[in-house]
Amino acid sequence: MTQHTRATSEIFTPSGQIQFGVFFQGVNAGTIWKAPESGSQTDFESFRRIAQTAERGLFAAFFLGEGLRLREHLGRPHALDVVGRPDAQTMLAALASVTTNIGLVATQNTTYNDPADLAHRLASLDLISGGRAAWNIVTTDNAWTGANFRRGGYLDHADRYKHAEAFVETAKRIWDSWETPDGPARRVLQQGQHYTVDVTPRLPRSAQYRPVLFQAGDSPEGRNFAARQADVIFSAHPKFDDAVEFRKDLVERSLAAGRGANAVQIMPASEFILAATDAEALEKKEWVRSLQIGPQQAVAYLEQFWGRELSAYDPDGPLPEIDPVVEETSETRGSGFHGAKARQLADQWRAEAKDKGLSIRQFVTSRTARVDATFTGSYTAVADQLAEYARVGAVDGFNISPWLVPTGLDDIVNHLVPELQERGVYPTEYRGSTLREHLGLETPVRSSDGAVGAVRA
Amino acid sequence: MTNSFTPGFLAIELDDAGWEGAEISRAVLAAESAGFHAGTFTDAPAPGRANALQRAAFAGPVTRTIALVPEVDTVYTEPFHISTQLASLDYVSGGRAGWIVTAAESPAAAAAVGRSSVTGAALGQEAAASIEVSRRLWDSWEDDAVIRDVATGRYLDVDRLHYVDFDTAVDFETPAGFAGAGYSVKGPSIIPRPLQGQLPVLAPASLLGEVSADAVDAVLVSSPTAELLAAEVRDVRGRIGAPVAVVAELDVVLDSRGQAAGERVAGLDDGRAVYAGSADGLTDFLSELLKEADGVRLHPASLFVDLEELGRLVLPELRRRGVLRPPTPDGTFRDLLGLSRPASRYATTAAPAGAGK
Numbered sequence: 044m045t046q047h048t049r050a051t052s053e054i055f056t057p058s059g060q061i062q063f064g065v066f067f068q069g070v071n072a073g074t075i076w077k078a079p080e081s082g083s084q085t086d087f088e089s090f091r092r093i094a095q096t097a098e099r100g101l102f103a104a105f106f107l108g109e110g111l112r113l114r115e116h117l118g119r120p121h122a123l124d125v126v127g128r129p130d131a132q133t134m135l136a137a138l139a140s141v142t143t144n145i146g147l148v149a150t151q152n153t154t155y156n157d158p159a160d161l162a163h164r165l166a167s168l169d170l171i172s173g174g175r176a177a178w179n180i181v182t183t184d185n186a187w188t189g190a191n192f193r194r195g196g197y198l199d200h201a202d203r204y205k206h207a208e209a210f211v212e213t214a215k216r217i218w219d220s221w222e223t224p225d226g227p228a229r230r231v232l233q234q235g236q237h238y239t240v241d242v243t244p245r246l247p248r249s250a251q252y253r254p255v256l257f258q259a260g261d262s263p264e265g266r267n268f269a270a271r272q273a274d275v276i277f278s279a280h281p282k283f284d285d286a287v288e289f290r291k292d293l294v295e296r297s298l299a300a301g302r303g304a305n306a307v308q309i310m311p312a313s314e315f316i317l318a319a320t321d322a323e324a325l326e327k328k329e330w331v332r333s334l335q336i337g338p339q340q341a342v343a344y345l346e347q348f349w350g351r352e353l354s355a356y357d358p359d360g361p362l363p364e365i366d367p368v369v370e371e372t373s374e375t376r377g378s379g380f381h382g383a384k385a386r387q388l389a390d391q392w393r394a395e396a397k398d399k400g401l402s403i404r405q406f407v408t409s410r411t412a413r414v415d416a417t418f419t420g421s422y423t424a425v426a427d428q429l430a431e432y433a434r435v436g437a438v439d440g441f442n443i444s445p446w447l448v449p450t451g452l453d454d455i456v457n458h459l460v461p462e463l464q465e466r467g468v469y470p471t472e473y474r475g476s477t478l479r480e481h482l483g484l485e486t487p488v489r490s491s492d493g494a495v496g497a498v499r500a
Numbered sequence: 501m502t503n504s505f506t507p508g509f510l511a512i513e514l515d516d517a518g519w520e521g522a523e524i525s526r527a528v529l530a531a532e533s534a535g536f537h538a539g540t541f542t543d544a545p546a547p548g549r550a551n552a553l554q555r556a557a558f559a560g561p562v563t564r565t566i567a568l569v570p571e572v573d574t575v576y577t578e579p580f581h582i583s584t585q586l587a588s589l590d591y592v593s594g595g596r597a598g599w600i601v602t603a604a605e606s607p608a609a610a611a612a613v614g615r616s617s618v619t620g621a622a623l624g625q626e627a628a629a630s631i632e633v634s635r636r637l638w639d640s641w642e643d644d645a646v647i648r649d650v651a652t653g654r655y656l657d658v659d660r661l662h663y664v665d666f667d668t669a670v671d672f673e674t675p676a677g678f679a680g681a682g683y684s685v686k687g688p689s690i691i692p693r694p695l696q697g698q699l700p701v702l703a704p705a706s707l708l709g710e711v712s713a714d715a716v717d718a719v720l721v722s723s724p725t726a727e728l729l730a731a732e733v734r735d736v737r738g739r740i741g742a743p744v745a746v747v748a749e750l751d752v753v754l755d756s757r758g759q760a761a762g763e764r765v766a767g768l769d770d771g772r773a774v775y776a777g778s779a780d781g782l783t784d785f786l787s788e789l790l791k792e793a794d795g796v797r798l799h800p801a802s803l804f805v806d807l808e809e810l811g812r813l814v815l816p817e818l819r820r821r822g823v824l825r826p827p828t829p830d831g832t833f834r835d836l837l838g839l840s841r842p843a844s845r846y847a848t849t850a851a852p853a854g855a856g857k
């Protein structure tokens with residue numbers, strides 16, 4: 044079956060393949076910094092090493108995350124996790140010079156950027172990299188992050204995706220504005236509630252026409268937005284049954300949006316803990332978890348819900364008997380969660396921990412470790428598992444967060460990839476030179492042939 | 501810096517290389533092997549011109565010695581973003597990044613982001629505010645903020661991170677509307693302190709006044725003709741009276757491959773001083789100019805044509821005459837400018853982040 048019919052068909056057809064991406068997170072508890080082999084989070088060498096290893100393993104894409112204000116804990120910057128990361132597009136432009144095939148995906152926010160500026164910079168990255176750029180569209184917005192920006196403020200939560208969609212449509216028109224590779228460009232005019240754009244774009248289309256669009260947002264509005272606008276969803280649903288469910292949901296939404304059942308691909312966030320045997324992998328997992336959630340992290344995790352210092356409590360003892368001092372919980376600011384009633388939550392957790400006989404540390408590990416996103420086992424066992432995902436088309440690939448920088452992909456590339464190739468479910472070469480080609484995405488339909496966009500949002 | 505016996509440095513504008521990765525590499529490597537000390541990347545809006553900072557970032561990993569200095573606008577950009585981007589450029593270039601501050605004047609730049617046009621003194625005020633925000637953010641992580649202390653479980657020493665609490669205090673002198681509104685930036689930065697501590701900041705002399713000379717590390721000086729350039733350099737140096745490098749701007753068109761420079765000069769009409777002629781003549785001209793200026797930035801009429809002649813005939817002779825210093829392998833851009841690595845302004849005096857908000 045040709046790709047054209049796959050992409051426009053109303054019936055979902057599994058490709059029978061999976062792809063890998065690597066998500067260099069830069070800010071999180073999942074990256075271990077306490078091991079002797081933990082490298083720098085900012086030196087270019089760390090990024091080069093991971094990107095080149097991924098490319099050796101024929102990964103489709105290298106992702107960088109973004110957070111525009113440092114996370115805080117009890118009113119001060121959060122101290123316990125890796126933090127401090129380079130600007131995504133600047134780093135990716137540099138990585139473009141030391142890689143030749145791998146896609147380069149920048150997470151960029153729609154609230155704290157101007158459409159014309161962001162579209163121009165993404166087009167630049169796409170051209171400089173020879174058609175390998177992508178934008179992971181995120182919509183995180185709050186006044187607290189806005190304090191770093193002159194445009195300040197933030198949007199009504201309900202308006203977030205309306206704004207994001209107008210933003211993305213404007214970006215697409217900017218990318219599509221050149222009549223021929225040599226120009227001249229059409230003027231793009233957008234007048235809206237959230238911004239006004241009047242620009243004559245400067246850059247021609249890239250080898251992949253325009254940057255590939257990823258979307259990471261899981262609410263119904265977020266999913267609908269992706270179904271209308273995105274090429275790939277960076278999802279939070281890696282476990283098999285959940286992934287199958289999510290696929291069904293997304294296929295429905297894509298069809299409702301007037302696109303084909305295969306139009307939007309899915310790559311969930313994931314983590315791999317692998318070894319030669321299942322037993323060794325489980326042992327490794329213990330070690331990984333102990334370094335991800337140390338005693339201080341465990342107590343700090345509770346502190347953000349209790350709203351008070353709990354350092355007097357033994358991480359290996361029971362949950363604190365004292366009550367939270369806050370009404371609403373305020374999980375570490377910048378981690379993107381919203382409050383629940385604190386007292387109620389504390390009661391519930393104390394009961395649960397007591398029931399299961401869990402210490403603070405054990406309890407927190409059970410809650411925070413990427414339980415759902417972790418594949419643990421021997422190379423062959425995990426390869427069999429992933430082959431099943433490929434067979435039914437539960438996902439199109441996995442976006443892997445390595446727990447070690449910069450060596451965290453080595454065993455995946457050296458051992459898991461060959462197992463997958465043997466099973467015929469993983470690429471044996473890059474399909475072309477652009478990210479769009481690696482992913483098997485269609486040439487995009489050129490947006491809006493009129494010079495002046497509709498007035499909306 | 502003002503000692504005229506110190507041999508000078510040369511920068512070259514690399515815009516002509518365009519946006520293709522292979523061409524950027526070819527240009528920057530040619531400039532580096534010719535002995536240029538810095539490559540610059542203009543960002544003035546023009547058809548076919550890709551983002552300057554990204555072109556500089558691409559050049560980072562393929563070079564070892566040459567400083568990489570993009571223009572970045574200060575009027576229609578977010579200071580927090582450009583600070584992060586420039587700090588990141590410093591990381592990907594191993595400490596060879598700098599910043600040419602520009603202040604976009606064109607109404608088109610304002611329309612692109614839906615703001616009212618900024619003019620007059622407000623341009624310099626925007627630039628000054630942006631520079632101050634970046635400099636504070638670059639200092640907002642002290643050098644040793646990342647401690648990786650396994651015993652206490654702390655990756656960071658939070659006492660070594662600082663809110664910058666920048667506030668323009670007064671609205672800029674500009675018509676009402678978003679463009680001229682004052683603003684504030686909280687911090688801290690989202691990236692650790694740049695490798696150089698502070699990136700060298702270069703600004704055109706036209707912005708001085710609203711931008712204080714103390715806020716920059718180098719000033720770019722233009723004059724309408726080559727004959728007036730040395731005098732203009734002297735004049736600017738006299739006016740600023742601060743230990744700031746003075747860099748002369750010169751368009752260059754060399755006789756090449758049997759084609760006289762005069763035949764190629766027609767395309768140049770940017771208001772900068774032009775040298776058109778033989779390589780020998782340029783060598784003599786630069787020998788004199790480098791006695792007045794700390795450095796000269798060349799804008800070649802045709803990058804690859806002129807670069808070949810410059811590398812073959814002009815730079816070796818300037819070095820032989822002792823007016824041009826040899827490149828320093830693995831040096832930072834600050835090293836090139838004779839600037840030491842400054843301590844963070846927050847290192848000893850300011851309150852830590854979180855205290856007394």
Ligand SMILES: Cc1cc2nc3c(=O)[nH]c(=O)nc-3n(C[C@H](O)[C@H](O)[C@H](O)COP(=O)(O)O)c2cc1C
Pocket residue numbers: 107108109110150152180181182183184259260261262263264265266277278279312379
């Ligand atoms: C796997 C995944 C990765 C994400 N990465 C980022 C990120 O790097 N930066 C960011 O600001 N938001 C990130 N987000 C947040 C989303 O973009 C989105 O703002 C958030 O999920 C709230 O949107 P929603 O209400 O539609 O879920 C991520 C979300 C997911 C599911």
